[in-house]
Amino acid sequence: MSTENFPLTKPDSEWQAALTPEQFRVLRQHGTERAGTSPLNAEKRQGEFLCAACEQALFDSSTKYESGSGWPSFYAPKEGAVGTTEDRSMGMRRVEVHCARCGGHLGHVFPDGPKPTGLRFCMNGAALKFKPV
Numbered sequence: 001m002s003t004e005n006f007p008l009t010k011p012d013s014e015w016q017a018a019l020t021p022e023q024f025r026v027l028r029q030h031g032t033e034r035a036g037t038s039p040l041n042a043e044k045r046q047g048e049f050l051c052a053a054c055e056q057a058l059f060d061s062s063t064k065y066e067s068g069s070g071w072p073s074f075y076a077p078k079e080g081a082v083g084t085t086e087d088r089s090m091g092m093r094r095v096e097v098h099c100a101r102c103g104g105h106l107g108h109v110f111p112d113g114p115k116p117t118g119l120r121f122c123m124n125g126a127a128l129k130f131k132p133v
């Protein structure tokens, strides 16, 4: 995990009590859900995608698109909602994306997304909660 100080910090025992085992594995232990398993892949309603741990609004539904990856994908986060760190695990150089409020791991960002940003925020559905408008 990143060593930054986040506005919201809690001991792992509290996160574990508040989250499902899959949410805890992804958000707090840097896990990755199996592709194609999140119901949020097919979520097409208007609304906001919140951090499943702290409920900060991370993405607007207008930036969601179908990337074909099997993970919910967005081309832009809400301003200031996420932070990034370089991830050199698994023999790859990737850019890790986390919630700017609680530091929870969300997924990775890749430079092969659609316009206008050209970015693909490849998120774990387990790290997100959908709130329809």
Ligand SMILES: [Zn+2]
Pocket (backbone or CB within 6 Å): 051, 052, 053, 054, 055, 056, 099, 100, 101, 102, 103, 104
């Ligand atoms: Zn959060």
